[in-house]
Amino acid sequence: MAARVACTAYWPTSGSRIADVPSVRLGPGPASRIDVRKTYKLYIGGAFPRSESGRTYVVETPGGEPLANACRASRKDVRDAVRAARAAFQPWAARSAMNRGQILYRVAELMEGRRDQFVTEVAAGEGLSTGRARTVVEAAIDRWVWYAGWADKLGQVLGNSNPVAGSYFNFTIPEPTGVVGIVAPERSSLLGLVSRLAPALAGGNVSVVIASETRPLAAVTLTEVLATSDVPSGVVNLLTGLKDELVPVLAAHVDVDAVDTWGIDPAAQAEVERAAADSVKRLARRPRGVVDERFDWADDRAAQRPEWIAAFLEMKTVWHPIGA
Amino acid sequence: MTTETDPKAADAAPEASRALVRTDGQAPNSWGLGDGQAIPWEYAPAPESRDIVKLKPRYGLFIGGREVPSSDGSTFSTIDPSTEEPLAEVARATEADVEKAIRSARRATGKSWGGLPGRERAKYLFRIARILQERSREFAVLESMDSGKPIKESRDVDVPLAAAHFWYYAGWADKLDYAFPGRVARPLGVAAQVIPWNFPLLMLAWKIAPALAAGNTVVLKPASTTPLSALLFAEVCRQADLPAGVVNIITGPGEIGMALVTHPGVDKVAFTGSTAVGKLIAKGIAGQGKALTLELGGKAANIVFDDAPLDQAIEGIVNGIYFNQGEVCCAGSRLLVQESIAEPLIDKLKDRLATIRVGDPLDKNTDVGAINSKAQLEKITELVAAGVAEGAEIYQPACELPERGFFFRPTLFTNVAQSHRIAREEIFGPVLSTLTFRTPEEAIEKANNTPYGLSAGVWTDKGSRILMMAQRLRAGVVWANTFNRFDPASPFGGYKESGYGREGGLHGLLAYVRLEDR
Numbered sequence: 106m107a108a109r110v111a112c113t114a115y116w117p118t119s120g121s122r123i124a125d126v127p128s129v130r131l132g133p134g135p136a137s138r139i140d141v142r143k144t145y146k147l148y149i150g151g152a153f154p155r156s157e158s159g160r161t162y163v164v165e166t167p168g169g170e171p172l173a174n175a176c177r178a179s180r181k182d183v184r185d186a187v188r189a190a191r192a193a194f195q196p197w198a199a200r201s202a203m204n205r206g207q208i209l210y211r212v213a214e215l216m217e218g219r220r221d222q223f224v225t226e227v228a229a230g231e232g233l234s235t236g237r238a239r240t241v242v243e244a245a246i247d248r249w250v251w252y253a254g255w256a257d258k259l260g261q262v263l264g265n266s267n268p269v270a271g272s273y274f275n276f277t278i279p280e281p282t283g284v285v286g287i288v289a290p291e292r293s294s295l296l297g298l299v300s301r302l303a304p305a306l307a308g309g310n311v312s313v314v315i316a317s318e319t320r321p322l323a324a325v326t327l328t329e330v331l332a333t334s335d336v337p338s339g340v341v342n343l344l345t346g347l348k349d350e351l352v353p354v355l356a357a358h359v360d361v362d363a364v365d366t367w368g369i370d371p372a373a374q375a376e377v378e379r380a381a382a383d384s385v386k387r388l389a390r391r392p393r394g395v396v397d398e399r400f401d402w403a404d405d406r407a408a409q410r411p412e413w414i415a416a417f418l419e420m421k422t423v424w425h426p427i428g429a
Numbered sequence: 430m431t432t433e434t435d436p437k438a439a440d441a442a443p444e445a446s447r448a449l450v451r452t453d454g455q456a457p458n459s460w461g462l463g464d465g466q467a468i469p470w471e472y473a474p475a476p477e478s479r480d481i482v483k484l485k486p487r488y489g490l491f492i493g494g495r496e497v498p499s500s501d502g503s504t505f506s507t508i509d510p511s512t513e514e515p516l517a518e519v520a521r522a523t524e525a526d527v528e529k530a531i532r533s534a535r536r537a538t539g540k541s542w543g544g545l546p547g548r549e550r551a552k553y554l555f556r557i558a559r560i561l562q563e564r565s566r567e568f569a570v571l572e573s574m575d576s577g578k579p580i581k582e583s584r585d586v587d588v589p590l591a592a593a594h595f596w597y598y599a600g601w602a603d604k605l606d607y608a609f610p611g612r613v614a615r616p617l618g619v620a621a622q623v624i625p626w627n628f629p630l631l632m633l634a635w636k637i638a639p640a641l642a643a644g645n646t647v648v649l650k651p652a653s654t655t656p657l658s659a660l661l662f663a664e665v666c667r668q669a670d671l672p673a674g675v676v677n678i679i680t681g682p683g684e685i686g687m688a689l690v691t692h693p694g695v696d697k698v699a700f701t702g703s704t705a706v707g708k709l710i711a712k713g714i715a716g717q718g719k720a721l722t723l724e725l726g727g728k729a730a731n732i733v734f735d736d737a738p739l740d741q742a743i744e745g746i747v748n749g750i751y752f753n754q755g756e757v758c759c760a761g762s763r764l765l766v767q768e769s770i771a772e773p774l775i776d777k778l779k780d781r782l783a784t785i786r787v788g789d790p791l792d793k794n795t796d797v798g799a800i801n802s803k804a805q806l807e808k809i810t811e812l813v814a815a816g817v818a819e820g821a822e823i824y825q826p827a828c829e830l831p832e833r834g835f836f837f838r839p840t841l842f843t844n845v846a847q848s849h850r851i852a853r854e855e856i857f858g859p860v861l862s863t864l865t866f867r868t869p870e871e872a873i874e875k876a877n878n879t880p881y882g883l884s885a886g887v888w889t890d891k892g893s894r895i896l897m898m899a900q901r902l903r904a905g906v907v908w909a910n911t912f913n914r915f916d917p918a919s920p921f922g923g924y925k926e927s928g929y930g931r932e933g934g935l936h937g938l939l940a941y942v943r944l945e946d947r
Contacts, residue, residue, distance in 0.1 A: 262610065267934050269916035277920050277936060362925070375716025382711035384880075385704065385723065385926040393718050406946055412612075419929075420936050422920050423899045425892070426910040 145175045145321070147182060147345065148328035150189030151338025156346070157181050164322060167232035175321045178346035180354040183313065186342035187360050190284045190311040193339030198281045198309040206256035209306060211334045213249035219330060220246070223295060223323060230294050230320040244403045245296040251409050252303035259308060263415055272427040279418040281309030282387055283362035286355040288348065290368045294320035295327065296402040301365055301389075304413040306340065313361065314343040315352060317368065321345040349373075356380040363387035363417050368397065389416040472786065475793040477580045481567045487518045488656070490526055490680060491663035493533040494673025500525040505681075507656055510577035511790050511799035511834040519656045522679040524688050527648075530677040531694040534619045534646040537674030543616055543644050545672075547603035554599030554641060556669040561592035561634075564665070568658060572630055573790040575657040577799030577835065578753050580791050590915055591634035594933075597917035598638035601938055605643065608935060614942035616644030617720055618696030623686040623710075624659075625702045626652035626801050627756040627857075632701050633659050635932045637676060638917075643941040645697065648677045650689055654802050656680040687713055695719060697941065701758070704855075704881070704926050722930025722940045724758065724922055726855040727883030730876035731761030731912060732898065734869075735770045737888035741910065742774070743781050746861070749886055749912035751785060751839050754797050755859040756805070758927075759884035761912050763852060764863045765872050771865050775843060783826040785839050797859055800835040809837050809858030816842050816851035821862070847878060855881070869894065873901045882924030886912045905931070 145164075146153040155161075158179035164172045197205070216223065220242055228238035264278040285305045290297030294317045305312050316324035328343045344351060348369060356364050357380040364381050366374060366388060374390075381388055391397065402408045487504065489496040499520040506515040522530075537543075542550070561568065568591075569584040578587070605614040620640045624632035629651055640647050651659035659678050666676050679685065683706070690698045691713045700710050701724040711721060731749045733742050749761025766774050790798035800806040817823055825838040837858055845852050845862040852862045866872040876885055885904040887895055895909040905923045908914060915921065920931040930940045 265935060267916070267918040267920070269919050271914065273911070275916070275919050277934065378715035379712045382708050382715060385708060385711070385725065385928060387929050390718070412944055419905065419924050420920055420922070420931050421905060421907065423907045424909055424911055424914060425895055
């Protein structure tokens with residue numbers, strides 16, 4: 106499960122070369138042309154830094170072929186990401202619900218334009234056929250659209266007015282919780298991530314995402330979409346690296362208001378929850394009995410739910426006086 | 430007016446401090462505003478009769494519909510905090526009793542409750558609401574005896590609200606299909622509920638009513654200083670013929686509460702109490718997959734703008750912090766006053782404080798009763814001393830305190846800095862810390878400058894400002910031109926370290942169900 110950590114600056118560490126893996130060639134081209142390869146970086150505060158630690162690790166296909174070097178983020182990177190997220194929270198939460206919805210819809214628009222790139226990366230990273238990868242990528246795009254439409258309906262579906270005694274107009278409205286730490290599902294590198302990230306954003310939260318450790322590449326490409334899709338800087342921050350290293354720091358950070366633990370190793374669940382309890386963090390967990398490895402992210406009924414938005418919402422009740 | 434800086438010294442102050450004679454040389458009939466003196470008349474005692482309460486010398490646990498002693502026969506005593514006299518001996522539950530109570534609750538999740546049609550569950554809850562109304566005075570008197578809260582409040586607030594809560598949720602029991610669009614609401618199973626001593630019966634109602642409406646069964650542990658109203662509620666369950674095991678009540682110290690919530694046989698944990706204990710509970714059940722709601726501490730800002738209806742605001746400030754001796758998680762313990770009206774408002778507030786009657790909880794004229802326990806009194810005393818030591822200015826009216834029992838003068842601090850402990854820590858006592866602000870922006874910043882986020886108050890004549898403030902305050906309940914107002918239909922609960930989940934209203938129901946696809 107855990108990715109091999111690079112111990113040498115020399116590439117490659119195994120016999121095969123990245124150019125020999127046809128699936129990661131980005132787009133067609135004459136065979137004689139040398140590919141321009143991408144460096145996969147972190148995404149913090151709208152910028153694409155490498156880890157401040159200078160560390161990387163090797164990402165492989167499920168078959169063990171090396172694909173790329175990903176940044177191995179450090180605890181300092183986590184703290185930088187949380188700070189960027191906190192700074193972005195107020196303005197993002199203050200946007201009109203429809204505006205937020207339009208911005209999220211724009212993410213879907215831009216993903217659509219990069220569909221082939223995502224298909225290539227998902228196919229290579231998750232070991233799927235191109236056809237299956239295409240289905241997954243399309244589901245991920247459609248999922249953005251579904252959640253984008255929720256942004257301006259939450260208040261009506263989850264809020265209400267309450268018939269209290271006395272001369273008060275009493276109403277309850279949902280508000281975003283704040284900075285949400287998301288430990289992305291490990292197996293479904295793009296669709297799983299989108300299914301956990303989009304609901305948090307639709308509710309007006311900002312996020313620090315720890316990508317799938319073994320399959321981080323599609324997540325990094327998603328940040329390139331986010332960077333160009335009107336999602337303000339800092340609303341999504343994404344780190345790649347070792348979950349064992351990063352999750353405890355994220356879960357214990359007092360400026361993180363909630364943690365989505367879907368993508369953590371079940372053996373680490375109790376420890377993460379204990380760390381989160383110190384600042385009364387909200388927790389979103391895998392439902393009882395659900396195993397990440399077997400969860401069908403393409404099943405709309407199971408994998409897109411308004412409850413997942415509500416998990417990162419606070420209900421505010423206001424007593425407004427009625428009188429002359 | 431003398432300003433008492435040491436509450437202990439105030440206790441020992443000679444009669445002069447509370448004599449109904451002016452000491453400033455002015456004519457006796459010139460009791461004006463601004464001098465903070467005691468008002469020149471006395472109230473004749475108006476004690477509520479205790480006859481209606483038939484205290485038993487010894488109370489058992491309520492498990493499986495029966496009153497049973499604890500497995501090792503041990504007991505502890507609960508006292509009247511206004512006299513320090515013991516009221517009764519109460520069973521001290523053991524881990525074996527916890528086990529037994531959970532097993533009894535589990536059995537009841539089957540045919541006798543979980544399998545019961547919603548309309549039948551509803552009728553049981555309506556019955557409970559009715560019995561609480563019928564026996565309301567008995568509950569009010571008992572509650573005041575055991576907790577120290579004034580009879581005025583237990584009679585007019587705690588007990589009617591508790592009955593109203595059962596009434597409200599009774600109607601949900603057969604309408605769950607309409608509660609959450611597109612979803613089927615299923616009960617979670619056995620709920621372990623641990624409640625505090627400040628509103629013993631009301632917190633019981635907030636916990637039990639929604640749990641039962643949704644088809645769960647419960648094991649509830651009341652606070653060790655206030656077990657009696659919960660044990661009287663056990664009798665209500667019997668009178669209502671509630672099936673055995675649906676409600677189980679175990680009494681004992683905090684460790685038993687911890688044993689209860691961490692027990693693997695529990696599906697749902699609900700806790701109301703301090704943030705420190707809430708964190709311990711969240712840690713205690715970490716990784717167990719239980720549903721959890723926490724209703725924790727607060728340090729609410731009560732914000733008064735210069736256009737506020739001043740007299741109304743004074744009453745709201747007083748109600749915000751001196752209601753229930755300030756032993757309220759959502760108490761308006763930080764008064765934020767717009768600078769331009771700070772002086773007249775503080776003067777008026779001091780005058781109003783001088784008319785607050787502190788004393789016998791069972792006296793119908795009493796505004797502020799007894800502090801719930803010696804430990805709590807010590808905590809309040811310590812924090813007030815810290816306020817003085819850190820340089821805040823203290824004011825306490827020269828009211829007479831009873832010689833016995835746990836009492837504390839209503840206390841007002843001015844010149845408080847945000848860094849002072851009395852501005853940061855939850856005191857849970859009749860202690861108000863005053864800060865000032867110039868602009869709404871500054872008020873918002875100061876109000877939100879706390880790890881808590883349970884409630885807030887806004888006083889202004891301007892509706893648009895109310896809504897703007899309500900939008901910007903990071904708190905679960907915002908009261909405008911009122912404070913400490915509750916209603917079973919109104920969701921209650923915190924942001925940040927004040928906890929998560931809501932109690933009351935439709936959102937309170939959500940805390941006790943699992944949503945499934947239709």
